[in-house]
Amino acid sequence: MFGKKKHEEDFEEYEEFSSEEGNEPFFPEDEDAEAEYDSADEAYYPEESGYDEYEEAYDEGEPYEEEASWGRDDEEYDEEPEDKLKTRTIFRPETRKPNFVVSVLLNTIRVLLVILVLAGVAGLGALAGIAKGYVDTAPELNLVAMDTQAQTSFIYDSNGNLITEYKGTENRVLVSLDAMPKMLRNAFIAVEDARFYSHSGVDLKRIVGALVSNLTSSGTQGGSTITQQLIKNTLLSSEQSYKRKIQEAYLALQLENRYTKDQILECYLNTIFLGENYYGVEVAAQGYFGKDLGDLTLRECAILAGATNNPYYYNPRRNLYTRKSDDKDYAKVTNNRTDYVLRCMYENQFITREQYEEALNPATAHVLEEAPSSGNSMYKYPHYVEYAVKEVVDILLELNGLEDNAKNRAAMENKFRTGGYRVKLAIDTNIQETVESTLQNWSKYPSLRDPSDKVFRTKNSDGTYTETIQPQAAAVVLDYRTGELKAIVGSRNEVTVKKTLNRATDMKMPVGSSIKPIAVYAPALELGASPATVVYNMPLPIEGWKDAKGNNSFPKNYGGGGYAGPETLRTAMAKSHNTAAAYTLMNMVGVNRSVDFLHRLGIDDGHIDATPFGLSLGSSGITPLQMTVAFGVLANGGVYQKPISVLGISDSAGHVVWDGHQHQERRTVFQPSTSWMIVDMLKSVVQSGTGTSAKISGQIVGGKTGTNSDQKGVFFSGITGYYASAVWVGHDNYKALSSKSTGSGAAAPLWQAYMSKIHQGLEKRDILDGNPSDYGLVKVKTCAVSGQLATAACENDAMGYGTVTDWWAKGTEPTVNCSMHTIQMVCSETGMIASEYCPNPVQRGVVTIPMGHPLYNLKDQYQDVIEQYLGSTAAASNQVCTLHSQFYQGYQDYQNYQDYQDYQNYPDYQDYQNNQGNQGYQESQPFQDARNLLSQADNKMAYMDQNSEQYRAIQNAADYLRLLIGGGSASQTEVMSAMEALVQAMGGIY
Known part of the structure; x- marks a missing residue:
């Protein structure tokens, strides 16, 4: 320079x-050194130097120099006295008349000198004019610009x-x-x-x-x-x-x-x-x-x-x-x-x-061989830092009153880069590093259904390809009490390139059933429901849930089974039953209100599939960050706090221009009572539902699993007494994971792995402080079928549903006794209204469906479903036991006879045939009775422990009976013998 x-x-x-x-x-006596001091060495600036002021190449032997400063002020001379000037001369005084030629020559020289002087003065004047012009056009001395x-700018963690x-x-x-x-x-x-x-x-x-x-x-x-x-x-x-x-x-x-x-x-x-x-x-x-x-x-x-x-x-x-x-x-x-x-x-x-x-x-002096890591190299925690930079740009747009568009965002990012700002982030580097390390080193990622999908290739602009291992993962950790984001990890790989895909904040993969608490169950509770509210997990059409032909339909539960009849919201969420969630959405919440709740939780339309399927089954592509924040609202007493990654910004002079908490948006989404109930339901998911693999020793945990359609991704969103967090595992190109991949098996264990490390050394802490009564909650015993106040008939329900005791927001609890149960004498073996032939009838509560009930108009068309899950009286209130007929009684009386011919000669049997006047009875009635008995057996088994000895005994007897009547060659004796064995198994004799 x-x-x-x-x-x-x-x-x-x-x-x-x-x-x-x-x-x-005291310097080296070296000719080369002297030359270095007194003259320049060769230098040049290659193109890659990148600096405009040094792009010019210099002649060999001439280093880059600042140009010389030319010109100086004119010297000022004092004017001397005239008399003194007259005596100063280089010539002798004239003593003779000058020669004419010489005189002409001298005069000519004098004229030329005058002309030269005048030209010099004119030149100086011109130069002065030029200089004045340069001064007049000089830029203003802008001290602000200087x-x-x-x-x-500098970015710091929460500890500075x-x-x-x-x-x-x-x-x-x-x-x-x-x-x-x-x-x-x-x-x-x-x-x-x-x-x-x-x-x-x-x-x-x-x-x-x-x-x-x-x-x-x-x-x-x-x-x-x-x-x-x-x-x-x-x-x-x-x-x-x-x-x-x-x-x-x-x-x-x-x-x-x-x-x-x-x-x-x-x-x-x-x-x-x-x-x-x-x-x-x-x-x-x-x-x-x-x-x-x-x-x-x-x-x-x-x-x-x-x-x-x-x-x-x-x-x-x-x-x-x-x-x-x-x-x-x-x-x-x-x-x-x-x-x-x-x-x-x-x-x-x-x-x-x-x-x-x-x-x-x-x-x-020691010069570093390599420059220290700087903003031009890969920084730590890239996905968190880059998310925070976006937030800084948002803040600068707001502070400068600018519209959020691409041009203004670019300008504000440049302002951030060049403004000397100090930005303090909310990141907890210990938590961030724990999540990063866990996701990078996790050895239990699910396999891909198609092994060729294990590597996802994307083509770059230069024709090369980038390969990314699959499945991928992303996670977020939030302190829901403050709204501070503690960790954002958008990849299971170590990030080596800036501004890569941040799956934690930018991904739109479906979240599966983990949407149910925020789009279905919490809104239902806010609208007056309770964890004890009854829904019908049955294969029956749901009003508004349309199939491809536009007819009312219903979604299947995971695996195609799991129908359990009437069940509470608590059970439905814990078992992640799709049919019950759909029923709740369509009958208690509605699509529009569900979407409104999601908006208030901070989820925008671009991430919401505003359809019954999208809201109750999770085809909505909500990011892990948004899921974390939404679950944090549930744990924060129902209060939404806008998540912040930027705690504060100071300008180059040290003045605070932004305080994250002072500008943090807050709003109430759910009442505290709703928050307490949904959190308690989320605890049940982890204690005994699909989320048991998320348990953390010494901590209270709530959460919800989620599995995308066809195993194309899995989720787990959870809360503890300290943090909310969501984790996603799936394929970047929406390819299927292995058929056994679920949120409970692939996502919840990964969540537990990093969250258990984060909570090491922390005291056990409940998610919400205080007792249920502090939130205005009361416990009420209700009927497990009707949801109304329980009666003795409900407690003695013939189908075994019984009653439920759970929390209700005071003022929303039921006040009317159950209108569906009545006391009847029922068959102890089949649960149907007892006939005169039923051995050991008992007094039980049976269900009838009153007019106006949602199931009333379905009981005729779907009689078999109603009977299976609610009992025969629910479909036809006067139907009596079909197992214990007069024929069955006759068979019981003659059960010691093994030979069918002997039995045919039995007098009572002959009389029975004569009375019936049905000559084909001996061929058809035993098989009809067998089918009825199998139906009752299936109904009984639906509510039994599948690992019990009685369950296995009934199953074996039923399988044998089906084999006999399905083969078409079994004798009536064989069928009746198998029926007896099944009846005994159902009665506990096996």
Whole structure:
């Protein structure tokens, strides 16, 4: 930037000084070194340097120099007295008349001289006019522009530890002059502007010296002062012209009148370019030496000051480690330049002789071979940092009153990069690292149904391909009490490229059944339901749930089974029954209200499939971040807090411009009573439902599993007394996982793996403080079939449903006794209304469906379903036991007879046949009775423990009976014998 020879006049003084005895110089007596001091070496700037001001290539032997400062003020001469002028002459007085020819010649010369003088005056006038024009067109001395140079921004974690720089093309950090060591300041002054504190912005002596030097030597020497350099670096271009030099000098004089010398020096040292992308001494010290300014040695200060002249040519790292040449010692280039700076410091009495001698040792400076990690390298926690940067851009848009569009977002991101902001994030780096490590090292990811889908290839713009291992994973951790995001992990791989897909915040994969608590059950509770509210998990059409033909239909449960008849919301959610969720959505909430609740939970339309299927079964593509926040609302007493990754932003002057919590959006989505009930239901999912693999020892956990259609992804969203978190596992291209992949088997265990580590050492803590009564809840015993107040008939339900005791928000609890149960004598074996032939009838509660009930209009068309799950009386209130007929009684009386022919001769049987008048009875009735008996057996088994001995006994007997009547060749004796065995098994005799 500035010439080497600007101190030649000082060197002459130094030579006189050093010639005196005892003042020998302390620098190497080396011809090459002397040449390095007195003349420039070759330098050039290749295209890859990237710096506009150094793109020009320089002639061999001529390093880049600041252009010479031309011109000087005209000397002013005092006008002498006229008489004195008359006596001053180089000629003798005239003693004779002049020769005519000579006289003409002299007059001609005089005229020519006058013309030359007049031309000179005119030329000076023209030059003055040009100079005035340059001054008049000079830019305004904009102190704001000088004071607001691009500055690097910094991003910190929640504890104030630096995560990364965030910068543009100029890496700059402003520091006060007091923070700069005096020897660093003096190094720059000594080599750049030794009379800095004595001139007024323009050093006339230096300009004249530079002019003389440039006219008498092959090189060029700059005459710019530090003030002029500051003007050029901040307000003017690097154009080499008289116009720019005149404007530079003019503005420098103005600047000196408005700023103190220390202010000018501070601004200069904060803006000067020092190589690579280091602007200012602070980042250069960190970049070259890995040190704070206060820790620099004298030689290191000199290295920085020496680089100012030509930052590329004198780059210490390049010269000491990377630049190679057969005929050039680049390490010597840097060392000689540094020694030269030290000599200038010594000559100007900035350092003592001892300091100078010690600093000449190259070992007193250590330049880093590689630059420290910076904002241009890969930062830690990339997915969190990049999400936070988006939030910073959102904030800057708001602060500047700008519309959110691509152009303004780009402008605000650049403002962030160059504004010198300090941003404090909410990230907990321990939690972030725990989640990252767990996802990267997890060994139990499900396999892909098609092994060829294990690697997902995407084509890049250059024709190459990027391969990503599958399945992928993403997770988020939130402190739901504060809304602070503690971890965001968008990949199971270590991220090595900036701005890659962040699956935690940008993915739109279906969430499966994990949507049910937020889109179905919590809204139902808010609208007056209770965990004890009864829904019908039965294969019956649901009003509004349409099939492909537009007819009312119903969704199947996972695996195609799991129908259980009437069940509570608590059970339906714990077992993740799809049919019950669909019934709840369509009969208690409605699509529009469900969508409205999701909006209030912070989920936008772009992530909502506003259909019955999308809301109750989870085809909505909600991100892990949104799921985490939504579940956090449930755990936070129903209060939504906008998630924040940015705790605060300060500008370059240290003023707080944004406080994340002060600007945090908050709203109530659910009443506290709703929050308590849904959280309690989520606990049941983990305690005894599909989420048992998410249990954490010593902690209270609630959550919900989710499995996408056809195993194309799995979810688990959960809460503890400390955090909410959601994790997703699936294929980036929506390919199927193995057929056994579920949220309970593939997602919940992964969630448990990182959450258990996060909670190590934390005390056991409930999700919501206080007792149910604090939330206005009361416990009520209700009928498990009707949901109304329980009666004795409900408690003695023939089908075994019984009663339920659970929480209700006070004022919403039922007040009417059950209208579906009545006391009847029922068959102890079949549960049907007892006939006169039923052995050991008992008094039980049986179900009838009253008019107006949702099932009333279905009982005729779907009689078999109604009977199977609610009993025969629910479909036909007067139907009696079909097993214990007169024929069955006769068979019982003759059960000791094994021979069918004997049985046919039995008198009572003959009478029965005569009375019936049905000659075909002996062929058809036993088989009809067998079918009825099998139906009752199936109904009984539906409510039994499948691992019990009785269940297995009934199953074996039923299978044998089906085999007999299905084969078509079994005798009636064999059928009746098998029926007896089944009846005994059903009665507990096996």
